[in-house]
Amino acid sequence: MREFSEDYLERTREGMWDDSREALEALALDSHERILDVGCGTGELSRVLAEETPETTDVVGCDADPTLLAVASAGDDPVTAVAGDALRLPFPDDSFDLVVCQALLINLPDPATAVAEFARVSSDLVAAVEPDNAAVEIDSSVESEGNLERRARRAYLDGVGTDVSLGADARDAFEEADIAVVETRQYDHVRTIEPPYCEGALEAARRKATGAGLADDRETMLEGELTETEYDDLRSAWRTMGRDVIDQMGAREYQREETVPFFVTVGRVRSTDRTSWVDGSTSTPNDV
Template sequence: MREFSADYLSWTREGMWADSRDALSPLELENRERVLDVGCGTGELSRVLAAECPGKVVGCDADVGLLERAREHVPVVAGDALRLPFPDDAFDLVVCQALLINLPDPAAAVDEFARVSSDLVAAVEPDNGAVRVDSSVPAEARLERRARRAYLKGVETDVTLGAETRDAFADAGVDVLETLRYDHDRTIAPPYDEHALAAARRKATGAGLAGDRATMLESDLSAEGYDDLKNAWREMGRTVVDQMRDGEYRRTEVVPFYVTVGRV
């Protein structure tokens, strides 16, 4: 399973449910007594669940470092999604966010979720192949599409799972009740926060792209093609930095998430 830093998880999930929680309505949170957030990471979804649910919410993740952040919001337990450290029917809702896309066998995890749930299982999973980017730097969206295509072809798990999460539910014998789409909008605009400034610097140096080099080369992208992409990426990054210096840079990224809910 891929590993992510606490800062990365906090940034990508921050504010995800701030504007609308309608897509979470099938979880019937107002009626839940015990909820488990599997792969909770730093606890962004756990915090939302705890705010909406009158019962107890527990976070679970294999990374004990991430759990230190999640502990600020809910009680936490260290555990593997495929071997949850809980007895059968311990919860009436088991949910995960952006977890199944990182597992080689999503159905095996859903099957384990169903074991410890007496009622509902839910998964909030993105389709990373359908991400939309709009930028004041004309080359940015085009280069990100190019880099994303290579990454998606090289990564070992299905990070485009999205709406097809329902297939994993069916394979695990969980009856799908509903699938709702929720678009997570991340916007960068003045005044720029430290994360936005750091992201721009990483573009200008090519550091961000370099972190995915091995994965991208597992696709049909050649080493020479990667070098060409990196050079164009760095040039684009320098334009981003210049626009930021003038207060003109704008970037919007829309990531489609699909909330799949089933009954065991």
């Protein structure tokens, strides 16, 4: 799977659920005893799950990257973290009654295989919180920023080997793994930049002005149909846009709103005999 740095995960996940946690209602968090967060990274979702569940609920994070796990399990609000591969989870069958992931399936070449593994270790629910990165919307006071971001995003998506625009289509992976989809609910994560500017916003502007962000993604972008000449032209325009952002920041005029649509898909695991639901009912997927 694709790998991410601690800074990237904290930047993209931190504060995601600060505005509303309504989209998590279908997970029935107050009714579970043991919850597993697969691909927990630095533990942002794990901490949200712990906040939304009774004190008696055990929340465990699992990730393949020991560096990220060290961050998740440190600090004032540590996560109980276990090293493990999402495709070969280090837990016996039915170890949890809810297994959930956030922005994990979009980075796997075969999401259904991972979902099936989630179902193996869950006795009840499986859930995935996945973005549609192709539907991100940008509203910026710098006129060129939205268009350039769309161009860069299209090129990046074209070069990525996994479906990073999975979004609501995560339900297909659930159905392929023989899990009945209970509900899919959309949650729009809105990130706003406005004065006074935090250090993260200032650093993002500097990276635009130098083209560092596109440089990090150059190899991926060139895996698609984008040519090197087109990439160079895009990066040049990107740097110009970045300087405009910095100028507007200096005048305290820069404002930006980014909306990333996430889809929370929840499914119920079948019992081991594959003939009834774990809750004892005899419903079929078509009845849900």
